[in-house]
Amino acid sequence: MEYADSGFINVFSLQSNNMPAPFGLKEVREAYMRISGCVHRTPVLKSQNLDSLAGRQLYFKAENLQKTGSFKARGACNAVLLEKEKRPNSPGVVTHSSGNHGQAVAYAARCAGLPCSVVVPKGTPQVKCDAIRDYGAELVFCEASPASRNETCAEISSKTGRAVIHPFDNFDVMAGQGTIALELLEEVPDLDAVLVPISGGGMTSGIAVATKGMQPNCKVYPVEPYGKLLQRCLQSKQRMWPNPPQFIDTIADAIRTQQMVVEAASGAAIYAAVKSIEEVDAAPEKVGVILCGGNVDLDHLPWFSRKTSY
Known part of the structure; x- marks a missing residue:
């Protein structure tokens, strides 16, 4: 290397x-x-x-x-559309993101007709927050740390049954x-x-x-x-x-x-x-x-x- x-x-x-x-x-x-x-x-x-x-x-x-x-739209659309294929009655998807992946999953969920929640850290640029909401997703704020993002996302998934669309570990x-x-x-x-x-x-x-x-x-x-x-x-x-x-x-x-x-x-x-x-x-x-x-x-x-x- x-x-x-x-x-x-x-x-x-x-x-x-x-x-x-x-x-x-x-x-x-x-x-x-x-x-x-x-x-x-x-x-x-x-x-x-x-x-x-x-x-x-x-x-x-x-x-x-x-x-x-x-580029995030590519991976998000593939994962979300596959979720819809596997579970036609899926309760939706949830993800955490600093902004771009969140927008992409929100957009993909709109394409698939699925409910969506996006966890973003406090301080995420307003332009990205506005875009996530404009795609129809629920926006949830967390602390600005990787642990907080993962924990908040997991909690929403546990309560709602929504599939977690991880930004990269998927x-x-x-x-x-x-x-x-x-x-x-x-x-x-x-x-x-x-x-x-x-x-x-x-x-x-x-x-x-x-x-x-x-x-x-x-x-x-x-x-x-x-x-x-x-x-x-x-x-x-x-x-x-x-x-x-x-x-x-x-x-x-x-x-x-x-x-x-x-x-x-x-x-x-x-x-x-x-x-x-x-x-x-x-x-x-x-x-x-x-x-x-x-x-x-x-x-x-x-x-x-x-x-x-x-």
Whole structure:
């Protein structure tokens, strides 16, 4: 496992342990058919300026243009629609989220005609809270800690019987996220590498499984914020973060690409493509970059404020 540390982000390569995955390309293709009526096939974009800066060909998968504003709609729709298939009389679904997954599950539940509750931490941007409510879901606030999110979600599930749609620790969600790679590699089949911003790992897992099934020579590189310690945990095969888990303090300026606003996590993948990937492995020539979302709180953009007077 190779590793590059920029002081802002970490980029590392995933190595297969040759153990069978709990889902594969078959399940990703089935997910694609299942969700096709609910999500967009997002475009793959190019930028001559960024190609020049990176010294390689970059292909940007624009999930910021996806339904609900992020890739999360794919996994949420697959998991929620499967819940409806398995339990036609399902009492609904519940999830916890910092915002994007919550919007996605609320949207998926509306598509499936199921009741939905979304647990979000106090302080979640208002724009995300409003979107969750607009999709028809019940919004429940909890303390801003991973433990509180899990406990509140479990309590609602226990009381209502609603199925928990975990943001990333769910194979149906992972298979749905893998449809990103399905589309990307159908359009650019000879990619050498794919850069994936990583948080919980659901998108990275889905993309890694789909990529291995479609193009085994294409490497998948997770991009993590500095301080996350994921690569070092995988390398040492032991947990290195505190217990109970805490959210890391990470700041990344919003980045404009192709005249679009993307989330800071997408900006990290762009930064890695331009500045860091050659430090990890033999320099790839053709690189896919996942622009994972575009849900930005406009009140906190560095170049814009609603309070500005004109």
